[in-house]
Amino acid sequence: MASAVADLAAAGVASPRVDAEVLAAHVLGIPRGRLLLVDSLRPEELSRFTALVAERVKRIPLQHLLGTAAFRHLELQVGDGVFVPRPETELLAGWAIEHTRPGATVVDLCSGSGAIALAVADEAGPGRVVAVERSPAALAWLRRNAEPYPAVEVLPGDVTDPGLLAGLRGRVDVVLCNPPYVPDGTAVPPEVAEHDPAEAVFGGPDGLEVVRPVIALAAALLRPGGVVGIEHDDVHGEAVPELLRADGRFTAVTAHDDLTGRPRYATARRT
Structure with a gap:
């Protein structure tokens, strides 16, 4: 996680830690708040997470990587x-x-x-x-x-x-x-x-x-x-x-x- 945050920060992403955590939660299929309960990622999860971080480093919108954007009580497809x-x-x-x-x-x-x-x-x-x-x-x-x-x-x-x-x-x-x-x-x-x-x-x-x-x-x-x-x-x-x-x-x-x-x-x- 620390290396992902550093890579995102170096790329100029405004909220590197939040984005890294959101991507990790997305890969694991859990709410972001439950990440504290996760000790490590399985190899396939780590590979997917690393690939998503690499895309975010290219400044592809976080919402495009997730496929959805949160808006009030909605999850909109974007x-x-x-x-x-x-x-x-x-x-x-x-x-x-x-x-x-x-x-x-x-x-x-x-x-x-x-x-x-x-x-x-x-x-x-x-x-x-x-x-x-x-x-x-x-x-x-x-x-x-x-x-x-x-x-x-x-x-x-x-x-x-x-x-x-x-x-x-x-x-x-x-x-x-x-x-x-x-x-x-x-x-x-x-x-x-x-x-x-x-x-x-x-x-x-x-x-x-x-x-x-x-x-x-x-x-x-x-x-x-x-x-x-x-x-x-x-x-x-x-x-x-x-x-x-x-x-x-x-x-x-x-x-x-x-x-x-x-x-x-x-x-x-x-x-």
């Missing part, structure tokens, strides 16, 4: 072609769950793996969740993850299309979106640069190219009193709330920080 959900997005999902009444209609735009949509379906008891995704590769993962949730409808679509979801105009209770929002040219870790789809990460020169049409679409979809929540880059703590105010169809615009105190998402209510 891999090439879909954005790996991040822990900070659990905050937006939690806000959404708190604001989704039983039987509500929810729309999750730029759904990716389905993390937000499925967390809401899993915890809030909505009547209908529409998960919209443009990328064919991401759609395959989204459909796979959504299979156990009959309330979730997966829809191919581009959130910049003003005609998207025309049949739901004025009928939606909650609109959510974790769009591509990193400004073009921003340096990102190898796990992101080489494995997350660029179209799910970068949002144009200022990072807001997708956020702007999402705000307009949310205003059209929401019923009066319905709510919207949009995740954004930490440089957008003022810009996204201002875009919501400037639209003119929202009230109660609120900026929210993540657990590190960085701006992370904005919410508003339809007038």
Whole structure:
């Protein structure tokens, strides 16, 4: 274990001990907390563990090696072609769950793996969740993850299309979106640069190219009193709330920080 941690640290992995322990637990098929009870690995287990560590040293995402990403109470299947959900997005999902009444209609735009949509379906008891995704590769993962949730409808679509979801105009209770929002040219870790789809990460020169049409679409979809929540880059703590105010169809615009105190998402209510 010590040599694995050292190799991961030398490769620039941010959490080398955690990653090594997670990979060891994965190989053994046990919870990470039970590793203290393990004295040694059998030869075949050690070989598999060593191979996984070598892949992680290459900065292949931990979640790709595991085949799943943890998100709130979910284990989502992820891999090439879909954005790996991040822990900070659990905050937006939690806000959404708190604001989704039983039987509500929810729309999750730029759904990716389905993390937000499925967390809401899993915890809030909505009547209908529409998960919209443009990328064919991401759609395959989204459909796979959504299979156990009959309330979730997966829809191919581009959130910049003003005609998207025309049949739901004025009928939606909650609109959510974790769009591509990193400004073009921003340096990102190898796990992101080489494995997350660029179209799910970068949002144009200022990072807001997708956020702007999402705000307009949310205003059209929401019923009066319905709510919207949009995740954004930490440089957008003022810009996204201002875009919501400037639209003119929202009230109660609120900026929210993540657990590190960085701006992370904005919410508003339809007038």
